[in-house]
Amino acid sequence: MFICANEGNSLNYFKRFAINELSEFIVIEFVNQLINVPSTDPDTQRRAQLLNILLLGMAGLVLLAIVLTIALPAINIQEGNRLIAAGAAVLGGLTAVFVINRRGFNRFASWLFLGLLAISLLFSDTPEQVAFGRALYMFTLPVLMASVLLRPYSSFIMAGVIGILINIIALVELSTFNFVAPIGFFAIALVAWLSSRSLEQALRDLRMVNVELEARSIEIEKTNTLLRQEIVERTRAEETLQQQTHVLARTNRELQQFAYVATHDLREPLRKVRSYTELLERRYQGQLDERADKYINYIVGGATRMQTLITDLLAYLKVGDEELSLQSADLNQIVDNVLHDLDMMVQENSAVITYDPLPTVQADSSQMTHLLQNLLSNAIKFRSEETPTVHISVERQNGEWLFAVADNGIGLEAEFAERVFVIFQRLHTKEEYPGTGIGLAISKKVVENHNGRIWLESQPNEGTTFYFTLPV
Structure with a gap:
């Protein structure tokens, strides 16, 4: 019973673990599909992906604001409806920018996004606060984002546009100018320009290093393949050579043994030939004609040389064979x-x-x-x-x-x-x-x-x- 209960708990645990892992994988893949923008230029792809991340993040914040507006009863109905309508408009604009960016018009989508952000900030507070107050700090966001979402020099363009818009509001609503704000925006744009240039140069250098590393990796892989092939071929050659060496050594031993046995066995017949020829020479020398004596001498000399040759050959074989x-x-x-x-x-x-x-x-x-x-x-x-x-x-x-x-x-x-x-x-x-x-x-x-x-x-x-x- 206890064992069955444990098995059931383990099975449930693994089911929950598998479901969680699968859900996490599906969410990650879905988000990656939303963020990813195919492009042949790595810089354009990086900017487009960054814009999609900002769009998704802002869309999430707007949705959260709409939900809180609906859920909180303290908010005036008319004010709540106005906020929900504004949120819906912002969501519509973010969605349009997202679609344009996904279609490959990254630069246009980035400018559109920055424009919508700047307009939203212009109407986010009273004219006094927008022209001279706390809302000015919020305008640094589009200036900084311009250098990241577009070219580094775009931050100067954005600083100029925002400076003009703020002074228009100050002139129309307050009949005065704010000369300090544009100077501050241009200073921020300068910092953003320098930072973006350094970042893009670092990214280019990193891509070059990656290209070199990939090329080196390919070369190393080719070299490793050649080395593996050479090792295999050399191993086969060594095995073949070793086999041939064993065969040759065995053949040499057999031939040496054969030669030793053959020469050893020839000694006895030669000894008999020499002995009987010498006996014939002693007994009949002078009794036969001169030609017969000459032939007997040839036989004795040949047998003697042959016996000497066999003795020397046995000595040679013994030197090579003995330990x-x-x-x-x-x-x-x-x-x-x-x-x-x-x-x-x-x-x-x-x-x-x-x-x-x-x-x-x-x-x-x-x-x-x-x-x-x-x-x-x-x-x-x-x-x-x-x-x-x-x-x-x-x-x-x-x-x-x-x-x-x-x-x-x-x-x-x-x-x-x-x-x-x-x-x-x-x-x-x-x-x-x-x-x-x-x-x-x-x-x-x-x-x-x-x-x-x-x-x-x-x-x-x-x-x-x-x-x-x-x-x-």
Whole structure:
């Protein structure tokens, strides 16, 4: 029961609230329709709307006066009838002015309204009060209204007309002139003129600012639209690129795995080919003719080179596939180990290898060994007629270590400076310098795995200097 009563009260409350809101909306819309005057000129529209507001306000006051006249019994019937008739006449005049203003004749309607107001004030009191008394203050209203409803200079015209009318009444009724009143009216007109000019200029400036703001808003909206389109396109491009990157990475992993498996599986058949060919060479060498011995040598040499190539290729794939084991790596110790491994090659070529004190870096020791072994063996292998000399130096630059491995070998042309780092790229025949063309490719991959760079500077017969960087 209690719940139902509460629900009924809430429903009634919402009904009353909705009716009040709807009524208020209807009244506001009706008043707006009465006041609004369509016009292409904003100043004319503003003056016309202001005139309608004044007309509606005065009409309301006149209606109130008529109602009070009828309702109050103390007023004489004859006097009351006269007041009601005057009120009806004023209402008729206000209505005529309102209709004329709504038809678009704003200037004529404004002058008509001011004229009716001035005439009403002339007959609002005795001639003495109109010409010299309290009624004079009421005449400031049409003077001030003229500068607002019409052009600013209209206040001077209205002041002159009212001054003439007052002096006519003073001359006819009192046989004298009032020279002070016109001067006062012109002073008020001057103040009204200055104020209206300032107001109209401020309104013009405000409209210009609004126009600029609208133009800026349109430009900003266009820019925002373009930015949104660009963001959408860039997002789509990034998504597409990300998808392609994932696909490419997966394909690279699959190809790398395939190459690793393929090369790994080739080692055993090649080992058997080489073993049986060497056995054939040992057992039958000299028993067959010279051509057969030559063919056997070709088979053994080819199998040996193929096995070396597969071993190097597996090393290259391993460098690119294995996960880095970063730890403190003393490069001095790593160079000593490399020199120990290359001891026979160093002795055979009487090579002189020196190095400055090297830093300890965060790196994979196994890959650092591959890098330095490839660079040092390359320097010895591509020696000139002079005794091979190799020197390793290092300096710190821009937050990274810059290493240099300089030799006095045969050097190379500058145009081949990048080609030598490409896998299987050789500048010499295998008869001149043995090898597979993978060593420097492995070196480049090792350096890139450690977020470094590698390059060389060389001139023919002037040696080569390999540079590479590692993070500090």
